[in-house]
Structure formats: structure tokens, C-alpha cells
Amino acid sequence: MPVPFSQVSDVDRHDAFPTTPSGGGVLLFAGSSGRIEQERADLLAAHGIRVRAIRWFGGAGQRAVPHEVPLELFIDELDSLRAECDHVSIFGTSFGAEAALLTATLRPVHAVVAASPSSVAWGGVQDGRWSSHWTLDGRALPWVPFDEEWMPRHDPPEYLSLYETSLHRDTAATEAATIPVERIAAPVILTAGGDDRVWPSAEFAAAIVKRRAGHGLQTELFSAPGAGHRLLLPGESVATGGMSMRRGGDEESDRALGNRVWPPVLDALR
Template sequence: MTTPRRHASVPHADRHDAFPEVPCGTAVLLLAGSSGRVESQRADLLARHGARVRAIRWFGGMGQRPAPHEVPIELFIDQLDLLRRDADRVAIFGTSFGAEAALVTASLHPVDATVAVAPSSVVWAGLTDGDWSSHWTSRGTPLPAVSFDPSWVSSTVPPEYRSLYEASIDRAPDAAAAAAIRTEYITGVVVLIAGGDDRVWPSGQFAAEISARRSAHGRETTVVTHPAAGHRMVLPGETVAAGGVTMERGGSPSADAELGALAWPQIVHALDLRA
């Protein structure tokens, strides 16, 4: 078990702060996925529309966990609390593993809006030095997580991991139920964005599960999908992201941009941006 720690400070090398010329009153904590990048391009885009944005590296940085493995949720909570000092509203915006982090954080700590791109409905396991454990800890305790199917072997080059995630849930439905993110506890606005051709994991299915879970508890959710888009979304004004872990992500630059165009009005509304 890890020891509870506070993580209010993120070194300048591991963050990018973007400030609007005309503030809209919303501050956004921006999280990338398994690439480990600092989402500076997206932060600057949101700032041009009025948001004060802090994009952070949340693993692999100075003083951070080396991989998505037992990352303290307090890291994100502390950053949100800092942002709230200077904003009327705070939001958390994440992609892939960052979307998982955003949803878990918002289920444990009040935020005004959550935007999750290529989300997961459950917490997943991560690996460091041969040790499997949850992606996240809360107050030093690893959250329940779904472990991977050890018999899975990729049949493609580069690998498509969607079938791994599907098989891992199918083989352990009780573990998946225990690891479900308690999204019904999220009180603010929730926007989920998913591509139908996502080959990393079944984000469209996950988005539908999150929406159904919240609906069963009287919570509204906005879901934006595009059948031909993949794991990444390209917003209007963004260029296609490069780098990250080598894998097949699905979609195409045009379809991913179409998903971004569909999602943009919902993001503007959720974050109260200046269109």
C-alpha cells in the first residue's frame, strides 16, 4: 500500500499554463493519456476561447510515478483546488487514461464540468517493475481495478488493444463491477466523446455504460460520437497529435476532426467558453 502524499506542486517542466485575454470564468485542468505529454496545444486553444488552463504531466515527470500505476488522485484534486482560487468554475478535461483520471477525480471531488474523450467506465490496472496494481490511489489505497487477460496475444502490427480490454472485462465481470467508476457521484456537467472506430479500447461502449449508470441515478450526460472516428479527437484549430505509445488507434485524420467538430459546441457549453 502506498503512503498518502500531497502533490500540490507540479514543476514548470511538467506543466503548461495558458491564460485568456478575456476570461470566461472557467479554469480547466487538462490531462493527456498514455503518451504522457503535456497538452499545450489544446490548452492554448481553450485559452483563446476564455478558459484559464493548466495542462500537466501526471506520470513520468519530476517526483511523479514512472508509469500509470498507483498515481494519487490527490495530484489532480490539489491542482483543481489551486485553480479554483482564481476562477468561478473549475473543470477537468482528459483523454483516454486521462479521461479515466478525470472521471475518477470528479467522482471523488466536486467539479463544475468534466469532459472525457475516449473514456473508460472502469478503473484499469497498470504495471511498474513487474508489479500490477490500480492506475489510481485515493488516500494511499489503490482503487479496485480490472486486471488484464494474461492469455491475450495481439494479432496485428501495430497492436490493436481493443480486444484485450474487452476480453479482460468478459473474463472477470465481478472485478469489472467492483472497478466501475462511480460516475453517478459526479454532480457537474459531464460530456463524453468517443469514436466508433476506436481500436485502443471500446470507448463508445464505455460511454454508453457511463451514461446509463448516471441516468439510473437521475444524472444527465451528453454523449458525442462519430462512427468512423478513432481513439483521438482533433478539435477545430488543432493539428493531428503525433507520438505516444505505438499502437493502432483507429479512425482517420478527417473522421477524428469531424468528431472534434461535433464535440466542440458541447465543450463550449460545458466549459462556458467564448465561442
């Protein structure tokens, strides 16, 4: 059974305050690295945005890995930030983009930025038991099971083919796990690298755009063929840490994509 919902502790939160507030607030979080996006939070704050960056697994009282993480964790932090700002948005990367999109289907937001997103919910394993990354009201959300016969062909591994084959193995499971992005009334900004070696973020992003377009909803997709899984916004350091894997791209391409998306991101979040 999922663990009871617990709030984010002070040690797992970084609050960044702008000198000249724009009125916009952002809840910010990373993906499988598990880090607090402090540098990105401070960068956004320098441009007038109030930011709360959180750790959502591996912290005090939290799930050890991305496995049955309660979406209430994000909802609670978003609602808390809302009390301080004229409007609030949400910005997540990779598994964090998965959470950002899901959370935005449950709470109204001003905008969503999803970097290297997924169009479906995935699963994780803890103590030998597989389940969804996410729970809501104590129940695991539908998720796409992995291809059990898949084996890595590189060292360090790249997981792109695992996600590609798993996504198309069971149509019913994939449809059940599809994030209902048509429920997000706010503008959505997506970034996806064409050389993402972690998962097919370009395919995921295209599916999100198509689903939302069918409902007349605004979505902007920024992609680049040479960029990988990790987006680099202007002035950011090259990220380190996280699981050992091939992420694709290179610093020049990742920065170029970050430079392109930066102005519309600021406009959306302020």
C-alpha cells in the first residue's frame, strides 16, 4: 500500500525570491536525479519570478525512489505558493515533467513548462514491487509496464529503446496511462531533444501537442535534433549526478535549445 502523504520538509525545499516581483510564482522540480533545482530557481527569481524548488523523492519522509509518490505532495506545495503570488505555474523535467502535467490536470495553473516530458505515466520498483510512479487519494495511477525481455546494449545504458518498445506493447495499458492533458486549460510549453537517449521525449511531446490540439488548447513545442535529455537554460551549469546513463545531446545543442525556449518561458511564468 502507498505510504501516507507527508509534506515537503524544509531541508527538501529551496525558496527563491525576486528583488522585483512580477507576481508570478513557480513550483519547480527535477526528474530522476532527485536533486533540488536551486540554480534554476535562482535564475528564474533573478527575472522577477517567485520560485519554490522541491525534492519529491529521497527526502525526509518521502518515498526512496519514484514509486507511488503521492500527487498531493505537489498539490500541497502549489496551493501554498498560490497564497503568496498573483498566479502560479509549474515547471518539471523528465519524471518531474510527468508529475507537472498530471498535477496541472488536478489544479488550475497559469502555465506549465515540461522539459523532456512523457505523455503517459510510468512505473517504478521499490523492494521488488513494481507500481505506478504516482498515487492519488492513496491509489496508484494507471501506468505503462516495461518490456520484461529488454536488455541494455550500452554501458552506461541508454533506455530509449526500452521506453519505445514498452510504449507500444499494450495499447490498452498505454491508453489507460495516458495523461489527460486536455484537462489543462493553461498554456503548455514543451521542450524535447531529438537526440534524447533516455526516452522518446520528441514522440511524447508530439502526442501531447496532438491531444491538446484536438481540444483547441494552446501548446508550444521547442525541439532541436542535436539536443539530448537535459535542457540547459542561459547561464546554467552543466548538470551532473543522477543515475549513470546516456542522455544524448551535447552542451552546445542543449544550450541552443535552452536559449530558444528561454524568452517564451519567462513570458509564460511571469
